[in-house]
Amino acid sequence: MSDAEFQNLKRTIQKLLNIQCGSYKEDYIKRRVLSRMRITGKTEYSDYNKILLSDQKEQELLRNALTINVTKFWRDREVFDLLKSDIIPGIINKKGRIRIWSAGCATGEEPYTLAIILYDLTRLKADTQITIFATDLDREALNKAKTGIYDKRSLENLSEGQIRRHFSEMPDGKFEMKKHIKDMIRFSQHDLMSGKPVSNYLDMILCRNVTIYFTEKQKNDLARMFHPALVQNGFYVMGKTEFLGREVEELYEAHDALQKVFIKK
Ligand SMILES: C[S@@+](CC[C@H](N)C(=O)[O-])C[C@H]1O[C@@H](n2cnc3c(N)ncnc32)[C@H](O)[C@@H]1O
Secondary structure (H helix, E strand, O other): OOHHHHHHHHHHHHHHOOOOHHHOOHHHHHHHHHHHHHHHOOOOHHHHHHHHHHOHHHHHHHHHHHHOOOOOOOOOHHHHHHHHHHHHHHHHHHHOEEEEEEEOOOOOHHHHHHHHHHHHHHOOOOOOEEEEEEEEOOHHHHHHHHHOEEOHHHHOOOOHHHHHHHEEEOOOOOEEEOHHHHOOEEEEEOOHHHOOOOOOOEEEEEEOOOHHHOOHHHHHHHHHHHHHHEEEEEEEEEOOOOOOOHHHHHHEEEEEOOOOEEEEO
């Protein structure tokens, strides 16, 4: 398997899948491609390139494999704006505490976004009890999340002030989350298919852009598993392109249907 063949395959990926390979480490792309090659029984990059060029289904499967851990700070800004301006202050003002679970947190940008919002909202109320659980199945992603180190480009959705307050610039030009934010989050490995929540009495569960490979039944089971883990009127936040299945519709009502924010009934 030559490097020239791999570079050629990367050009196909870039053009056909419209994925900027430069945003990923080369090793990461290789691993995901090799996994698809194993599944499709190909041993040469050039043979896999041929299937990719001719088979739309394979294009979709490789796109999914490459974007499985993709996440961002403030991903879908409107949802986080809604949480910040309305939902989170509502919970804190009523209870003086808040418990959140970021389920399927990948490399940590989602729980860190929540921690930044909560820190900035409550910094004058030192007695607010804040618990953020952040879980994922993927150990490698979780390890990156725990280190809290990101390159400058990942911080594009953050303001200069947020970067200054919550990150330290490292000698190699990367940025590390400061301790006061890291300490707000409890990271752990957890399989959402296990049927068990990571904790109970949660005010909010964010499970966004996670169920791409789940069957309808698995998606419904997930919504059923979250239900008793939430407090009465607790919030369930899904990804923008995700839907609540018919069979579980009676468990939740829409708080904001567009932003996919639901309330436990
Ligand atoms: C695309 S990322 C979403 C990250 C973040 N929630 C967001 O919306 O930006 C999907 C994550 O779901 C995780 N995941 C997939 N299946 C899972 C499962 N059964 N249990 C826990 N995590 C899972 C993957 O490892 C991946 O890190």
